[in-house]
Amino acid sequence: MRRVLAIATFCIASAGAVQAANIGDAKAGEKHFKLCKSCHQVGPGATNRVGPQLNGLFGRKAGSVEGFKYSKGMIRAADGGLEWHAEQLHAYLENPKNLVSGTRMNFRGMKDVDERADLIAYLRTFSDNPRDIPEADPTARGTDHDVDPAILAIQGDPEYGQYLSSECVTCHQIDGDDDGIPSITFWPEEDFVVALHAYKSKKRAHPVMQMIAGRLSDDEIASLAAYFKDPEQ
Amino acid sequence: MTLNRRKFLGTGVAVGASMSAPMVMGAAHGKPKVVVIGGGAGGATAARYIAKDSKGEIDVTLVEPTRRYYTCFFSNLYLGGFKQFNDIGHSYGKLASEYGINVVHDWAIGIDRDTNMVTLAGGSKLPYDKLILSPGIDFVDGAVEGWDISAQNKMPHAYKAGSQTELLKAQLEAMPEGGTFAMVAPPNPYRCPPGPYERISMIAHFLKQNNPTAKIIVADPKPKFSKMALFQEGWGNHYDGMIDWIGPDFGGDSVSVNPDAMTVTIDGEENKVDVCNVIPAMKAGKIAEIAGVTDGNWAPVNAADMSSKADPDIHVLGDAAAQGDMPKSGYAANSQAKVCAMAVRGALTGSKVFPAKFSNTCWSLITTNDGIKVGANYEATPEKIASTGGFISKTGESAELRKATYEESEGWYTGITSDMFG
Incomplete structure (x- = not known):
């Protein structure tokens, strides 16, 4: 069921991208911002709280608000070149930890692409020079790293995945312990596939992971996901 | 009295399994037999994966002289005071008890390729269908004038971790105030390309805290070394004026030592030193040569399966193998x-x-x-293991990123040692 829903979402999203995009509704986005308010401020006089203030977000380098203490994960992503544009914000808001592993943003994610577009349109109104932001920037539809639904639909071979996994477990412990390197076991297959494709396309920053994922084929990524969802099987 | 001299580890399954080894010796029937020589990143990993994935269909015997294995990787961090000696030591207990591997603590001294038989120093013989050699490195005789293996207590190499590493650390701690530490760095190819330079960094770190007026001299036959710009930036930032790196342009390739007098002569100029770490030129561990699978200093292998070019029943892993583009590292051995x-x-x-x-x-x-x-990725080509691209840290990276990289290395250490020893 989950897979079917996801594919449906992606179809809509990519259709949107082709047709000059649904521009989000900033007014509706203001309502969604309630979800963010316990940690973030935006607008005149906004200051850093649990999360950084969100004025001037578009085009901003990740992890760059002065005086805010970021997680290691966010600093690493920033060093890898992460900047906030609509596409990245879509991905981050859908599942923060999927874009930036190790982020301290404890937000379960906003699954509805239209709601995200509204929220992003709202945040855009607080950028310093909205008129300098290309129209496409805040409104282009992020499609969660643009993973093609056909790729998400690939059924991986767990046996092949087990062989391929030997390359992963040099660093990631198979029993799921994490100790400086995140755990990758027992992930839902789709999250695993999305994360690896994000490294492969260099949207996610990390040189080792970009290198490892860079040469994995779509089938290999699916096989790894099929294996790691339950390695004890 | 074979059993007295062959020393077995573990109880239960392990002892039961190893007791049966002499009885099936030479038998052509029964389960296929794999003998692995060398219990480091290559050998321990290979033994564990074969035992684990064959689910009892293959008899695996691992021959390793030491009961407790000290990893060369992270041994520099012990020298720098970042790790305790015990942190880098690992036992073979789980490989025996959980994976049913016959762990034999002995030296392999002979290999008969006609009868597929390994002879151990203790006298026993191990038949094999497939033999995996992962013996690590030995040193080339006469590589550094004035030094041979009998001088290793005066001028340690500390390039096989264990008592040599402890000795070097003890010598560092005993260095007189303002004394001189010298390193004779090895020529290519050698185990762990950044290893000597990480070691210099760790020793500088230790001395800066404990003996800040001490000096470090490095005589190096190579004009360039692994991560050179990164190390030199780091040395400038943290250990300014302490490290004198002498490359071949200034005679770093013309070195002799006198272990009794504790002198190092570089390009004709004699230096009195307090501690001298001699890392000579290297070759494959001796058993590879005994097996007759070496060509020159290393054992050529086929990239697709790490099989010896001299014998399809023998595979050679890690530092000992001439495989192409991969560096000689624990990570590489584990991958191979x-x-x-x-x-x-x-x-x-x-x-x-x-x-x-x-x-x-x-x-x-x-x-x-x-x-x-x-780091880099590699693929098997008909000629060699060929690099398909990689990455390297950049100079001027943020402190946060460098810290994350260090924490990642600690995660890797836990990961790879679990992957080796279970």
Whole structure:
């Protein structure tokens, strides 16, 4: 069921991208911002709280608000070149930890692409020079790293995945312990596939992971996901 | 009294399994037999993967002289005071008890390729269908004028971790105030390309805290070394004026030592030193030469399965192998071991064999929370293991990123040692 829903979402999203995009509704986005308010401020006089203030977000380098203490994960992503544009914000808001592993943003994610577009349109109104932001920037539809639904639909071979996994477990412990390197076991297959494709396309920053994922084929990524969802099987 | 001299580890399954070894010796029937010589990153990994994935269909014997294995990787961090000696020591207990591997603590001294038989120093013989050699390195005789292995207590190499590492650390601690530490760095190719330079960083770190007026001299035959710009930046930032690196342009390739007088002569100029770490030129561990699978200093292998070019029943892993583009590192040996394990299982039990994939990353520590790394992917070509691209840390990276890199290296250490020893 989950897979079917996801594919449906992606179809809509990519259709949107082709047709000059649904521009989000900033007014509706203001309502969604309630979800963010316990940690973030935006607008005149906004200051850093649990999360950084969100004025001037578009085009901003990740992890760059002065005086805010970021997680290691966010600093690493920033060093890898992460900047906030609509596409990245879509991905981050859908599942923060999927874009930036190790982020301290404890937000379960906003699954509805239209709601995200509204929220992003709202945040855009607080950028310093909205008129300098290309129209496409805040409104282009992020499609969660643009993973093609056909790729998400690939059924991986767990046996092949087990062989391929030997390359992963040099660093990631198979029993799921994490100790400086995140755990990758027992992930839902789709999250695993999305994360690896994000490294492969260099949207996610990390040189080792970009290198490892860079040469994995779509089938290999699916096989790894099929294996790691339950390695004890 | 073979059993008295062959020393077995573990109880229960392990002892039961190892007791049966002499009885089946030379037998042509029964389960296929794999003997692995060397219990480091290559050998321990290969033994574990074959035992684990064959689920009892293959008899695996691991021959390793030491009961407790000290990893060369992270041994520099012990010298720098970042790790305790015990942190880098590992036992073979789980390989015996959980994976049913016959762990034999002895030296392999002979290999008969006609009868597929390994002879141990203790006198016993181990028959094999497939033999995996992962013996690490030995030193080339006469590589550094004035030094041979009998001088290793005066001028330690500390390039096989264990008592040599402890000795070097003790000598550092005993250095007189304002004394001189010298390193004779090795020529290519050698184990762990960034290793000598991480070691210099760690020793500088130790001396800066404990003996800040001490000096470090490095005589190096190579004009360039691994992560050179990163190390030199780090040395400038953290240990300014302490380290004198002498490359071949200034005679770093013309070195002799006198272990009794504790002198190092570089390009004709004699230096009195207090501690001298001699890292000579290297070659494959001796058993590879005894097996007759070496050509020159190293053992050529086929990239697709790490099999010896001289004998299809023998595979050579890690530092000892001449395989192409991979550096001689623990990570590389571990990566090669998995490809080899899959090929060996496929040959002996008909299990599926997938295309070989190799990768490597080497992390190094410059000072507290200042980690750097270099890595690459590799593929098997008919000629060699060929690099398909990689990455390296950049100079001027943020302190946060360097700290994250160091923490990542600690995660890797836990990961790879679990992958080796279970």
